[in-house]
Amino acid sequence: MTIYNFSAGPAMLPHAVLEKAQAEMLDWNGSGMSVMEMSHRGKEYMSIAAQAEADLREVMNIPDNYKVLFLQGGASSQFAMVPMNLLRGGNKADYILTGSWGKKAIKEAQRYCEVNVAFDSSAESGKFSTTPTQEQLNLSDDAAYVHYTPNETIEGVEFPYIPEVGDKPLVADFSSAILSRDLDVSKFGVIYAGAQKNIGPAGLTLVIIREDLIGDAIDGTPVMFNYKTHADADSMYNTPPTYGWYLAGLVFAWLKEKGGISGMAEINERKAAKLYAAIDASDFYANPTEVKSRSIMNVPFTLANAELDATFLAEAKEAGLVTLKGHRSVGGMRASIYNAMPEEGVDALIAFMAEFEAKHA
Numbered sequence: 001m002t003i004y005n006f007s008a009g010p011a012m013l014p015h016a017v018l019e020k021a022q023a024e025m026l027d028w029n030g031s032g033m034s035v036m037e038m039s040h041r042g043k044e045y046m047s048i049a050a051q052a053e054a055d056l057r058e059v060m061n062i063p064d065n066y067k068v069l070f071l072q073g074g075a076s077s078q079f080a081m082v083p084m085n086l087l088r089g090g091n092k093a094d095y096i097l098t099g100s101w102g103k104k105a106i107k108e109a110q111r112y113c114e115v116n117v118a119f120d121s122s123a124e125s126g127k128f129s130t131t132p133t134q135e136q137l138n139l140s141d142d143a144a145y146v147h148y149t150p151n152e153t154i155e156g157v158e159f160p161y162i163p164e165v166g167d168k169p170l171v172a173d174f175s176s177a178i179l180s181r182d183l184d185v186s187k188f189g190v191i192y193a194g195a196q197k198n199i200g201p202a203g204l205t206l207v208i209i210r211e212d213l214i215g216d217a218i219d220g221t222p223v224m225f226n227y228k229t230h231a232d233a234d235s236m237y238n239t240p241p242t243y244g245w246y247l248a249g250l251v252f253a254w255l256k257e258k259g260g261i262s263g264m265a266e267i268n269e270r271k272a273a274k275l276y277a278a279i280d281a282s283d284f285y286a287n288p289t290e291v292k293s294r295s296i297m298n299v300p301f302t303l304a305n306a307e308l309d310a311t312f313l314a315e316a317k318e319a320g321l322v323t324l325k326g327h328r329s330v331g332g333m334r335a336s337i338y339n340a341m342p343e344e345g346v347d348a349l350i351a352f353m354a355e356f357e358a359k360h361a
């Protein structure tokens, strides 16, 4: 039976990528070594690392004045690295709050500076289910940067536009949206993402940073938390997460083969549209997010009768549809449908949902 894994992360990887990794597992390219066994400073590994970066630059169209860093520590480390490196003498930052991960980013930033919450989408309802309009943003004149979360993984809330922030660096936690559709990198100061959704295995963290923002970290910043350390050493200051970097490279090459990000975006839009349409057409399922802010990567939904949740999950699992449980903080279900989720997986979920409704409604 084909298993479709709807996990929010670590998430599905493209089957073709796993097969290539399997084929190369014991002997990469005639080297007689697994990639895992290679010195990160050896000729073979350096070529793998450089190719991965070149392919990412190509698929994302990353301008030359941006560094691409392959780090560790997860997106959660970036919650600290961003203020440590980007305050640059200032003591205030703007944060747009639209979900649980943004909340964590704010909490960490408050250890280093004053945080102006430029918008809190939970202020009225107590829930994160929408995104602000540009006019609703209460940005401050003296903020060193503006941070937001383009896609909130837990609530399934995605920004339908890139906020306009004047000459302030815009910093974005793209963990669950990177590579899902075309992006104008030049609009950002820093883009960061944990790899375990759309990039590769957990353990790798990607940072794309405009060069002029590097080199002015606050006093006392640990060497490993200073972007300059990693930029100067091409992410090889210490031992990088070599295997994750290699696998990410295979994913970038796969993306290129699939028509790049625009090819992938078309499929992603279609997958999300049909799943939301199925939810909207039924009285048995519901999605709590305002339509304009619906995520194309994470689709949360509830059952009209929450007492059926456990049965839904058990029967879905029997049908090969796994990890559909919503985040413990919001309950219900969540289908994460990243790039590696084939359209057939979404079709299978929709068919199962209809059958389940017919049986239990």
Ligand SMILES: Cc1ncc(COP(=O)(O)O)c(C=O)c1O
Pocket (backbone or CB within 6 Å): 008, 009, 073, 074, 075, 076, 077, 101, 149, 151, 152, 153, 154, 173, 174, 175, 176, 194, 195
């Ligand atoms: C939007 C977002 N930010 C941050 C994180 C935390 O990432 P990490 O586990 O890599 O620290 C996640 C993880 O799921 C996420 O979805």
